[in-house]
Amino acid sequence: MIMMMMMILLLVSQHALGGVVEVNQGAESVLLPCIYFGFTPDEPLLIWTRSYLSPNSVHLRRENGDDLKNQNQRFRNRTSMNPDALDSGDFSLTLRKPQQSDGGNYTCSIFDGREELNLKQIHLKVKADQQEVEVTEGSDSVVLPCRILSQLPEDTSVEWTRSEPRSMFIHVFPNTSKHYAQQDRSYSCRTEMKKDFLRTGDVSLTLMYPTHRDDGRYVCTVYRGQDVLRHTVVLKYFKVDQQEVKVTEGSDSVVLPCTTSSQLPEDTSVEWTRSEPEFMMVHSSSNQRNQDKLYRHRTEMKKDFLRTGDVSLTLRNPRDGDDGRYVCTVYRGQDVLRHTVRVRLPFLCFSTEHFPSWAKALLVLLVLLVLVLIVSAGALYHFKDHFLPALQVKVDSGVKSVLLPCRTNIYLPGDARVEWKNGENKTVHVYPNGSDDPEEQNLTSRTRMGDDPLKTKDLSLTLDRPSVADSGIYTCRVSIRKRVILVMKRVHLQVKDIVGQYQPDLKESLKMKIQSLSEGVAELGNKTDLNQIYTELYITEGSTREVNQE
Known part of the structure; x- marks a missing residue:
């Protein structure tokens, strides 16, 4: 008996260890966890209270239901518990529409009619701040910041979620989590966290290829032992003004305009990029080693762009593949400025008037060869299924x-x-x-x-x-x-066709079986065909009732 009491006290003392729960003001609700594995008395009373509050009653549950007549008015119509709390041992409390004034120490306890046992203490933090992150159209990625100022234990789990336009999981760690497979399909293969976040505490999320549909609020939830830490990030997506540049036929070069304020600082860097058909570095003022080979030796910026603020790009020998959208990004201190330029190339045609006769003949042969190849490729594509x-x-x-x-x-x-x-x-x-x-x-x-x-x-x-x-x-x-x-x-x-295969044999067998009849006990060879036993019946017109002997 003494050992049993000691075990119950040990369980109660373990669960009484407090935790920190963080939530942002404006959230739909917050859960204050309290799980009990001990013995439930015959007439239990579940009590949630908050320190330094009069009256301190937050929620009270009896065996026959909630008893909220002494509940503090500030929690009226904002608290609830699971209907089967007494049977399941899950005494967790849900607090709806948390406010900054709800922050404080909450105690979960059970009363058996004689004494009250404190099961768990939770410190609730309601944060009013939320971080805003801006991203512009055409960006390759954006970082949603979330950092914990301590090293995280191995069993830490992280969830990035959204509640608008519907509740969805954006990113979940670890992959053994029950919610890992519930990642929304629109974010599949577009999210990533740093691999060493347990050591650094940096649980920021990188969202690749952001679109206007990604605009909205994101919640980072970190489950660290008894603590539940939350941080809200609001992502604002901006469409950038797009300037269109048309290239005239026969042009040796085209200028992609982009200007900013003059007298740029020395550490300013400029990047011209493309994202269609794939990401390409067109030009970089600081490092040309990453320049795409399609634009090598074909791009140039003015050398005095720091003084003038003119970061326009000159593209030499424009080609058909150069048609599309270009993004000019200026990194100026803490500022990131972007400008989009759309390059349109005309349909390029040429005249054969000055071509020699042998060149014209060669051109005709090349055109015929291309047509043959196109027809052959089409035929192969049409009949490709027959070659597999x-x-x-x-x-x-x-x-x-x-x-x-x-x-x-x-x-x-x-x-x-x-x-x-x-x-x-x-x-x-x-x-x-x-x-x-x-x-x-x-x-x-x-x-x-x-x-x-x-x-x-x-x-x-x-x-x-x-x-x-x-x-x-x-x-x-x-x-x-x-x-x-x-x-x-x-x-x-x-x-x-099994039926068609065996139907003739079955028909012949049935014919042999029923075409003859044996009188009395069947004897081998003593059979009479049915057509020799029965005679034909003739029906004639007339009133006679005698049997026709014909």
Whole structure:
């Protein structure tokens, strides 16, 4: 008995160890955790109180429900507990719409009619500050800052979330967390945290390729032992003014304008970049080693740009591939200034009037060769399915279902499209955007795929009740926006007609069995054909009732 009491006291003392819970003012709610593993008395009373408050009652739960008649008025209609708290031992309290005045020490306790046991003490911090981060259109990434001023233990977990336009997980660490697989698809492969954040306490999040849809509030939640620390970052997305520059035909160079204030500091640096079709460093005033080879020896800035503030870029020998958007970024002390320039190139044409005859003939041959190559490529693309090896799948008719296998080891993005077609190039089954689309299927009631095939990489198709008419070549194709093909495999299905194969033998067997009859005990060779036993019956018109002996 004494040992049991000591164990209960030990459990109570462990849970009474306090923790810190942080929340930003304006949040929907905050949870004050309190989990109890001890013995629950017959008539328990769960009590939440706050220090230096009169009355100090925050929430009270009896066995038959909440008792809030003595609750402090400032918590009216803002507190709640789980309905099954007494059965589950989860005595946690939810406080809605936390305010700065709600900060303080909260105590969770249980009363058995004789004495009150303190289970846990929590220090609630309601922070009014939230950090704003600005990002402009065309930026490659933005950092959402969140730092803890201490080294973090190994069991620390971090969650970056959003509540607008809906509740979603942006980034979760570690990958063993129950919420890791719940990352919103729109942020897949776009978020990253530093690998040494446990040592540095820097749990900032890098968001790559930000768009206008990323504008809004982000909450960083750090679970550190008993502490729950939160920090809010508001991301503001700005569209930048875009200036359009048209290149005239035959121009040797084009100037991409970008000006700022004069007398720039000595440590100012300028970068001209492109993000289409991929990120490219066009020109850098401080380091040209990262310049893309397509622009090497073709770009130039004025040498006195620090004095004049004119950071325009001269692009020599403009080509068709130079058409697109350019971003001028000026790093001036703590300021980051951006300006966007759109370069439009005209359709370039040329005259053959001054070409010699042999050059014209060569040009004609080159054009014909290009046409032949285009036609050949089109033919190869059209008949490409016929050159792929086909996996043989044989099955008897009458079986319940047959599996047409298609598996891959390559990475499949979430927006990939899986399409099964038969030998007549008719769509049999489609799996776009993570959900079956029956409108494009010809066998909607007889085809199905496994759950989440893009993640499992198992794209196999199950065909129910296969018949002889289903025999033929089936093609499994995985593509992005119906243009970029990632996977293509063929399956040759052969459905064997069991009924047609054995029907003649069965018919002959039945004919042999019923065409003759044995009288009495059947004896070998003593059989009479049925057509010799029964006579033909003739029906004639007339009123006679006698039997016709004909």
